[in-house]
Amino acid sequence: MATTHLRACDIPEVRQDLLQWADANVERGLRGSGAMQVHGFTDPLTMRAAVRGAEQFFVNDRMTWLARTTGEELPVCAFDADDLPDPLGFLVWSDDPSAHTQTLGRPRAVLWCRSGLTLRVLVLDDAMPYRRTLEEAGNKADPTWASQIRGSLSGDLSIGFGATIPLNTETDWDEIKHTWTVDKHGRPAKDRYGVGADRVDDDQTRVIRTLLEPYC
Numbered sequence: 001m002a003t004t005h006l007r008a009c010d011i012p013e014v015r016q017d018l019l020q021w022a023d024a025n026v027e028r029g030l031r032g033s034g035a036m037q038v039h040g041f042t043d044p045l046t047m048r049a050a051v052r053g054a055e056q057f058f059v060n061d062r063m064t065w066l067a068r069t070t071g072e073e074l075p076v077c078a079f080d081a082d083d084l085p086d087p088l089g090f091l092v093w094s095d096d097p098s099a100h101t102q103t104l105g106r107p108r109a110v111l112w113c114r115s116g117l118t119l120r121v122l123v124l125d126d127a128m129p130y131r132r133t134l135e136e137a138g139n140k141a142d143p144t145w146a147s148q149i150r151g152s153l154s155g156d157l158s159i160g161f162g163a164t165i166p167l168n169t170e171t172d173w174d175e176i177k178h179t180w181t182v183d184k185h186g187r188p189a190k191d192r193y194g195v196g197a198d199r200v201d202d203d204q205t206r207v208i209r210t211l212l213e214p215y216c
Contacts, residue, residue: 017155040162054090
């Protein structure tokens with residue numbers, strides 16, 4: 001499936017689109033009309049502050065391919081806080097950092113925010129597949145589903161999934177994945193598309209592994 005190929009010069013505009021989305025999300029929350037919440041960024045104000053303060057990074061095709069290949073070999077999550085280039089960051093990949101053969105989402109950017117001994121991570125997808133799916137569904141699309149999809153779109157990006165990653169420790173990947181597939185009560189969680197924890201595939205884990213490469 002064709003995806004948007006972003007360039008380094010696109011980052012300021014992409015970040016501005018995300019900031020406008022984050023501002024609108026805060027306003028929705030203040031009006032009581034339902035702000036979008038993702039694991040790790042359940043507070044819209046935290047997400048907006050992270051977008052505003054994040055340093056910007058770009059990874060070209062060659063480095064994206066290298067990180068994707070090397071990331072497959074990481075046996076555990078062993079990520080030290082000192083590995084971060086900045087406590088707040090917004091990174092755009094020039095191309096998909098994951099094979100992502102099983103899901104609609106195509107990762108294209110990541111926002112992170114250090115919080116104590118954890119790292120809050122928000123992965124953003126290429127918006128093109130979602131826009132195409134909405135267009136193909138047309139009037140037959142379920143109104144609730146269509147509204148949720150539209151509400152997640154931010155210019156060339158779409159809000160993907162969030163995760164909370166422990167720092168300064170070695171953690172098994174299954175445990176990492178568990179943190180964003182259960183709710184705060186430890187029950188199987190459903191994301192905004194109604195997909196339960198039993199449906200989460202390893203594509204999301206591959207993206208997180210890519211993020212944990214030394215260049216980032």
